[in-house]
Amino acid sequence: MSMYLEQIEKLVMLQKVDGEIIVLEEELGSMPRELAELEARNAEFLERKAVLEDKLDILKTQRKRLDQEIEDSTSRIKKSKNKLMMAGNTREYHAMMREMDNMEKSTRNREEEKVALAEELERQTALLDELQKEHAELTAQLEEYQTSLKKRSATARKRLDELQKEREGACVVVPAPVLKRYEFIRERISNPVIVPVTAGVCSGCFIQIPPQAFNDLQKGETILSCPNCQRLIYWCEHFQACDSPLAAAAAVRTATPLDDDEDEAGPDDAGYDEEPRYDDDNHSPDDDRDDDR
Numbered sequence: 001m002s003m004y005l006e007q008i009e010k011l012v013m014l015q016k017v018d019g020e021i022i023v024l025e026e027e028l029g030s031m032p033r034e035l036a037e038l039e040a041r042n043a044e045f046l047e048r049k050a051v052l053e054d055k056l057d058i059l060k061t062q063r064k065r066l067d068q069e070i071e072d073s074t075s076r077i078k079k080s081k082n083k084l085m086m087a088g089n090t091r092e093y094h095a096m097m098r099e100m101d102n103m104e105k106s107t108r109n110r111e112e113e114k115v116a117l118a119e120e121l122e123r124q125t126a127l128l129d130e131l132q133k134e135h136a137e138l139t140a141q142l143e144e145y146q147t148s149l150k151k152r153s154a155t156a157r158k159r160l161d162e163l164q165k166e167r168e169g170a171c172v173v174v175p176a177p178v179l180k181r182y183e184f185i186r187e188r189i190s191n192p193v194i195v196p197v198t199a200g201v202c203s204g205c206f207i208q209i210p211p212q213a214f215n216d217l218q219k220g221e222t223i224l225s226c227p228n229c230q231r232l233i234y235w236c237e238h239f240q241a242c243d244s245p246l247a248a249a250a251a252v253r254t255a256t257p258l259d260d261d262e263d264e265a266g267p268d269d270a271g272y273d274e275e276p277r278y279d280d281d282n283h284s285p286d287d288d289r290d291d292d293r
């Protein structure tokens with residue numbers, strides 16, 4: 001295999017490794033977010049629990065006060081009944097009777113209040129029980145998540161280390177200027193960085209390569225960039241001829257289409273081989289990814 005093809009192969013390998021690194025780093029990044037969501041729900045539960053417990057405390061204090069008041073007025077009524085016998089005249093007797101009536105009336109009101117209070121206490125206690133059950137479920141879920149998080153992040157980190165080594169291996173073979181170009185593109189354009197050209201079309205931006213550039217590509221001498229999207233390109237048939245795994249990779253590769261603001265009129269010959277233009281560096285391959293967990 002020529003030096004050129006070997007370098008392309010290593011670049012594609014690098015690309016594959018980098019692709020996996022991106023996925024793993026995203027996964028690692030999403031873990032703390034998921035944990036934070038569960039912790040926020042937990043905090044919300046604790047807050048609701050505290051509110052309910054406060055309510056229950058107030059209700060219990062009210063009940064205690066009512067009990068005391070009922071007890072006091074009951075004993076006052078009893079005393080008044082005893083004093084009734086000692087009333088000096090009818091006027092005094094009627095006055096004492098009226099006072100007793102009033103006391104009995106307010107005791108009845110307090111008894112009614114106590115019944116309503118008991119009902120409210122029962123209702124709030126039931127709410128608290130329900131909340132505690134839900135909270136126990138969430139706590140279990142949180143604990144389980146924390147355990148699995150440790151495992152998942154350890155696995156991801158281990159794989160990242162392996163990939164980093166693979167990456168270093170690939171970097172040794174690729175000449176420094178080409179590697180620099182790869183890194184330059186990687187920092188500015190969404191994955192992938194190196195793509196096959198199939199039937200004259202760049203599979204990064206799906207735009208036809210200019211004939212002269214396509215001829216140069218087919219010669220397989222220097223590593224070229226797509227004049228439109230600036231990704232590194234290689235001719236797929238260079239690899240279909242041999243037994244390279246790249247042939248299969250080239251056939252199934254799915255590239256990220258570029259944003260609408262990309263020049264769709266086609267590549268500009270004059271721009272070829274000049275410093276790459278990067279005016280669309282903000283799109284991410286995962287913009288449309290669902291994250292509804």
Ligand SMILES: [Zn+2]
Nearest residue numbers: 202205226229
């Ligand atoms: Zn392109």
